[in-house]
Amino acid sequence: MAKPVKAVKSAAEKAIGTKQKRKQIPDYIKTPLGVKSWDEAAEWLAYRNIEDIECITPDLAGVPRGKMMPTNKFTSNTALALPSALFRKTISGDYPEESGDFRYDPNDGDLKLMPDLSTLCAVPWESDPTAAVICDLVDPNGEAVGYTPRAVLKHVIAAYAEKGWTPVVAPEIEFYLVARNTDPDYPLQPPTGRSGRPIAGGQAYSIAGINEFDELIDDIYHFSEAQGLEIDTLIHEEGPSQLEINLRHGDPLALADQVFMFKRTLREAALKHDMYATFMAKPIQSAAGSAMHIHQSVVDSKTGENIFSNPDGSESDLFRSFIGGMQHYIPRALVMLAPYVNSYRRLAPDMAAPVNTAWGYDNRTTAFRIPTSDARARRVENRLPGSDANPYLALAASLACGYLGMVNGLVPTDPTSTTANEGEISLPRGLLEAVSLMEEEEAFGSILGREFIANYAGVKRGEFETFMQVISPWEREFLLMNV
Structure with a gap:
């Protein structure tokens, strides 16, 4: 009987030794x-x-x-x-x-x-x-090469630092899972879930909708954990097989890096399960588009206090000016939030997306929503960016507009308490219009960089010319036999 006891003791000693070695790893x-x-x-x-x-x-x-x-x-x-x-x-x-x-x-x-x-x-x-x-x-x-995306965002963050401010952001990324599609002439279709049936629309916040893709979501979590990426929540959105991942708030550069890596991660996880993850702003004609909502606040770099709130908890003048800056400048920076021809298909009435620069308290039909929160967490949610936007440039543009509002003391309109995303669209309606507005705004030259603006505008015009070479199904349907 002595031998088994000795063997158990030896195994225990080895386990303790291994545990001690692990503790020594920095x-x-x-x-x-x-x-x-x-x-x-x-x-x-x-x-x-x-x-x-x-x-x-x-x-x-x-x-x-x-x-x-x-x-x-x-x-x-x-x-x-x-x-x-x-x-x-x-x-x-x-x-x-x-x-x-x-x-x-x-x-x-x-x-x-x-x-x-x-x-x-x-x-x-x-x-x-x-x-x-x-x-x-x-x-x-x-x-530093000023026209590269990371450099543009760093330049905006540095402008805040010069004022003694630190911006804090939290992106929310919507995306669709779609069946493999190797021929771009065919519309995208929802993938088959574990039930053997494609997911229909109207499944917002459905746990059953998420469970349809349990194994894929497990891989997303495992891949994310291995990379140190922190997912706050995951939900099923309104569209068929449309999901949303929310990230924890933090430093804008770190969060842009996370979104950049998350997009890779989600695509790779989807491919492993024989489907695509797409971040197109409007991938399915009759379904809701995909946004990248950005929650934004600003804290005092020394005290860590939210500068959007006064000591008594009321709204500060800087909070109002941040909103005023968003209202005034975002239409001129929209091409950084809606960077492709497809992006403007999402920004349409009755499609759960903003169509103007209205703001309001806990009003999801506005471009700039103020979520219900205590004074320390007071923030502005920018609901205009599409999921197709480069996260570095979307964050840079959004923060730059708020910054310009604060330093120039801009005053916002009155908040909107009614439905704001119906009727006339007051934003740029297409890519070329948005490019021209960005180029014409002199204030962007110093905070975003003139070289970046020239470079970005040239690329966007080139993309539009490429798009114009393609004949769409709409043209074949309505012009072929009628004109």
């Missing part, structure tokens, strides 16, 4: 997201036996661009570069003609990738141990 190695130095990065990668690194950065559309390399190359100070022309490319992969202030670098010189080690994370859907890191871009002189 926290920066165990964390799923981000390290502070290259030395920590090397240990973090070795601990996970990472073989490859994806060095990625968002282009103007929010598409991940970059390079993959072996881990030993990544940690050996290898120079990484991308051609500058990548940030003048349309969503269709074309390079538009030069026009106005839109110009190409005559040398198509390199931009250097600078890894932001705070974004280092695993890539859980890869079969080989792989990590990813988001990169900034600098020119040959080491200066």
Whole structure:
């Protein structure tokens, strides 16, 4: 009987020893997201036996661009570069003609990738141990490239910092799950759930609707946890197989990074289950569009107090001016929130989307909703951005408009207590109109950057010209035999 006792004791001792060793592992190695130095990065990668690194950065559309390399190359100070022309490319992969202030670098010189080690994370859907890191871009002189999306958002955040303010945001991302569709001439269809039947519309907040995709949602949670991405809530939205993920509030750059990575994560999880996740603003003709609502507040950088509230809990003048700035400037920045021809199909009456710049208290039919909250959590929800928007640019535009309202002391209209998204549309009705309004607004030059505005406008005009080359079903249906 002595031998089994001894064997059990030995196993227990080994377990205790293993537990003690685990306790000795530094926290920066165990964390799923981000390290502070290259030395920590090397240990973090070795601990996970990472073989490859994806060095990625968002282009103007929010598409991940970059390079993959072996881990030993990544940690050996290898120079990484991308051609500058990548940030003048349309969503269709074309390079538009030069026009106005839109110009190409005559040398198509390199931009250097600078890894932001705070974004280092695993890539859980890869079969080989792989990590990813988001990169900034600098020119040959080491200066930030102002027309890249991360740099634009950083510039807006810096403007707040100069005033002693810190913006806080919380995005909500709507998206559709759709059946595989390899022929763009055919409309998208809802996928089949576990019941064997496609999900119909009208399932807002339906738990049964979520349960139809339990295994997919489990993968979304597992992939997110492995990358250190924090999901606050997940719901089924109004459209057929339309879901929404809400993220916890925090720093705008960190949240833009999370949305950027979430989009990858959701697409990969969906593909694993033989379906697509799409962030098109209006993917299905008769169904609601997909938004990226942005909750925004601003705190005093020293005290941490919400500057939207006075000490007695009442609304501050800055709160009102933030709303005034949103009302005045957002129509001029709409192309950063609604970046494609398809985006404007969502911003239509009776489609659960704003059609003007009205604001109101807990009024979901307005563009700018003030959710019910206590004074510390007072915030403005911008309901105009589409889910198709580049998260860095959408956050930059929204925060820039509020900032301009505060520094210029703008006064908002009276709040709206009735339905505000019916009738006439007072926003730009199409892509070209929105581009022109952005270019004409002089105040954007300093906070968003003139080079960015020229570059972005040129790309958007190029995308519109590409769209105009396609003959739509509407044209064939109503013009073919009638004109």
